[in-house]
Amino acid sequence: MPECSFVVMFDGKKILPQSADVYLMEQEDPPKLYDLKSKHEQNVSAIEQYKFFLQNVIDSDEKDVSEIVSEDRIQYTIHASKALQATSSVIRELRTSYAKKLLICSLQKRS
Amino acid sequence: MCNKIRTAMYQLRICMKGLLDTVDAIAGFCVVINGKRHLYKKEFCDLTTQQNYRELRDNLANEMEEVPLEYTKQRSPAWFKLRETVKVTGSVAHDSIGLNTLKAQKDYFDSKLSPPKRNETVTESAKQAMEHGARNEINATATLVGKVMPVYYPDFEFHEEGAYLIRNENGKKIMIISPDGTIRNDKRIVSIEIKCPFSSFVGSTPVFYEVKPRHVVQCLLEAHATQADEHLYISWSKESTTVFRMKPHCDLVNSVIQEVDEVYYSSVPVRPTRISARAKSLKMKIREVIDDVEFLGEFPSITAHSSARKHQSDVQNVYILPEKDEFFVNHAVSDTNELMETAHKATKLMTEAYQSQKPAASEVLVYLLSDMNRLWHPEIGHGLPIAYLYKGYSLSMGTSRRILDLVLNACKDCNIHVPCITFDGQFFKIERL
16 A cells, blocks of 8 residues: 555544555445446457457458458457457446336336 | 436437447358358248258157157147156256255145145246247247357257256156257257246346356256257347357266255155255355356347248158248348448447446545635635545545645645645545545
């Protein structure tokens, strides 16, 4: 834990920054926002890799898929599977979020 | 408040629709790569002409002296009769050995072994769920053969399945397992279990996003019975279908078989009074199996329909062979530029999805600069707001410190000496200063 160079007061008493940290950490929720961000970055990265592969195909003038050579086809399948999983994973998050919101609406209606 | 949520829900729906279209486009391109564009379907799938679908013939009993169990059509009178010959089937194995609750196990035990035999009472919601499952299983199969298989299993064929027997060490038959199908090629077999969730609970998702613990034993027994190399767990809803890939677990299956054998087939079956140690250990193993499951993806669902057959089925074959599709329409994207555009849209939608999931700020954190003697002048305010930020319920210690450092350094740059920092009230409200 980094050293704090400032005086920390709590209810008029000066306390050690470290003990304030511990107190606060007990009150804190897990860093959900950070998890969300790292998941988002992973998913976008999978799509970006997929796009990079597609761009290579476009640059090589093989605009129709039937012109893609067999080695590239295997590569394509790997990238496509990852992109599929990443996109599906976002849909999963959205659906869960949607279901929660639906529940809140329903509870509000009842009350 | 409700209107705000409804607006957010509308945005989520648009985002989900866009992402499902992306999945469809990527999968369609995969299918072209696999050389199976004739198998890929958009919204409807005619199972009569679907080339990777094999349906069991209905009238096998009229042509064969004894129909093998695996070709006994499910939900036929012969199949129901077959299930009566054992005390446990795949779908109830979980409850029968106490993996749900002791009460559920006792109820099941009583229904099978305690005289007089009780009449099973099925609740209205359970009845509706069963009807929903039976009605839509064919649509889930259509989604499997028309969307999923051309991408992940292009050289496989779907086979409708009958029943499989599981015997104990002495060769006595103890369980009947009826998978919803298998997909096969020359080298590999994959068993299939289809679930069509039907929940009256408003807050549940239309499809499952993990393999439910109560379904694990059934899935693994099906993989074991069909000697499958892997198992697919499919959850269907009208809009989309999720697919999970599971590996077989021989140890877990053997434990289940032993437990069923001991509870229901001992010389004098004893009504369970506690959850057995083996069942407790199985519960933990089931959790491990779930952690090991691979999520293949969520695909747009399609609806099955069958057209009238033009040809008589081959009597030499237990399966009805598909007819030639004379109205083939290509639904798969094969233009790379078009796909690239879809991928760009996907990135945009993912960012939108991320933004929509970020929790809305619930509090404002304000930094006030104050004189050491707050009451030196009664007409001049003693706290000047110098910085603020919006926050949710959570703000990590590291982030708080970095912000505070920023504020103090800004003060220092302006030659303002800050000898101490105070906070109002409880520590968890430190940011509400």
